[in-house]
Amino acid sequence: MPLMKIRGGDLDLVEYDFEPFRAGTNIRPLRIDRPLRPVPRPGTFTVRAPARIHSTVLDMNRFSPDQPGGGGFGYAVRVYSTARAECTAEGIEIEYERKPIIRHIVEAFRATVGYQGGFRIAADDHHYKHVGLGSTGTMLLAVSHAMNAALxxxxxxxxxxxxxxRNFVEETAENDDRVAFGFETGVGPAASTYGGFVVMGDELALAYRHPFAEGKNVFVIIPKSGISSSGKSEFDLLMNRARDLDYRDRPIKAYMVLMDLLPALERGDLKKAGDVMWEIEFRGSxxxxxxxxxFAIYNIMSRLREAGIEFVGMSSVGPSIAVITGKSEEExxxxxxxxxxxxxLSTAVDNEGLKVTQTA
Known part of the structure; x- marks a missing residue:
């Protein structure tokens, strides 16, 4: 992988060595200041976790591939990934096409809880690829909860x-057993865990969570775009142009979230929340x-709003547009x-979060 240069301003130039590593190495276990007693339980534990729509980052100057954070907000939707785990005497068995990312979170989890035994893990994601639903983070979370319940x-x-x-990783383009740290605000794991609408502060701090858009519909629209939103293209976008704009606009973005968006969510005012989202679409990152x-993306979103759609926003780095409305699927x-x-995709907001079940 190349050495990436990040410029956020005239006097802000840093280099980041985007070096992949073998899955299961370079892990970041948590330090828990209480005794942990992982006790294998019989049976298979299944976790169903909702996907997320990531509406925006608050400040891209506060995160990088090796430093999760940056704040942001988004919401969980009724599109699900599942993971099953059962304890074994030794070894790690993984039934999933993206084995490296699972292997990595398994080792981070085992190191955190001090478990020396094995796992048999099977995973199934929601199969909606590249539509802004954050399948990687959802799957890592589901697997973690399944292993945790099994212990x-x-x-x-x-x-x-x-x-x-802390251990969010993506596979490399070479499709081998290596992974690399990805961009992570924490919006996805928080939304999938608790459901509803979440607002994150820096360093993965969960600042706010509230039920959202009860009785409304969520639709995902994917406009045509020949521009890549992954790999080096995503890195250059997020860590250069986006950082530069967030230097300027992060105060107003944070102000709108605190003073306008949160009150709208508290009173269930979807239209006002959509107005705030629309303002943020033109700000910063x-x-x-x-x-x-x-710029056609702006035109599409504007015309959707003119058609009476209450909440319109491009998810993550796009080009998918997620809308929330009281209109029916036919409308x-x-x-x-x-x-x-x-x-x-036609769905709705999930306000309950992930569920864990046990079978013999």
Whole structure:
């Protein structure tokens, strides 16, 4: 991997060695200041975790691939990944196509709780690829909770989401057993754990959580874009242009979240929350993410709002657009058709979070 240069301003140039490593090495276990007693339990433990829509980062100057944080907000949706785990005497068996990322979180978990035995793990993600639902973080969280339940839950839900945030990795382009640390604000694990709408502060701090958009529908629309949102392209976008704009706009973004968005969420005002989201689309790193694709994204979102859609926002680095509305699926399809778009996914907000079950 190349040596990446990050410029956030005229006097802010740093280098980051984006070096991959073998899965299960370079782990970041948590230090827990209480005795942990992992006790293998019989049976198989299954976790169903909702996906997330990541609306925006608050300040990209506060995170990098080896430093989770940056703040942000997003919400859980009723699209699910599942993971099953059972204890074995030794060894790690993984039934999942993306074995390196699972192997890495397994070793981080075992080192944290001090477990020397093995696991048999099977995972199944939601199969919606590259639509902004954060399948990697959801799967790492689900596997962590399944292993934790199989050992009598030595870690709390809060500790597990921090563990995932600190050890968030992606596979390398070479598709071997190596991984590399990815960009992680903590929005995904928090939303998947607790459901609803979450606001994150820096260093994976969960600042706020609230039920969101009860009785409303969520639709994901994917406009055509020939611009990459992954790999070096994503790195250059997030750590250069986006950081520069967040230097300027992070105070107003934080102010709008605290003074406008949170009160709207408290009173269940989806339209007001959507107005705040629309303002943030033009601010800081979110603006950089949208402009990275094409100004046509702004035109599409504007026309969706003009059609009466209450909450419109591009998810993560796009180009997927996630909307929340009281309109029916038929009404939404008609609007999308009139704009030359198609609905890739119809769902709703999950306000309950992940669930754990046990079978013999």
């Amino acid at each position: 009598g839950s030595p870690l709390t839900a809060e500790e597990l989401r921090i563990l995932v945030g 979110k603006r950089a993410e949208i402009e990275h694709h094409d 939404m399809k008609a609007i999308a058709d009139s704009l030359g778009l198609s609905v890739a």
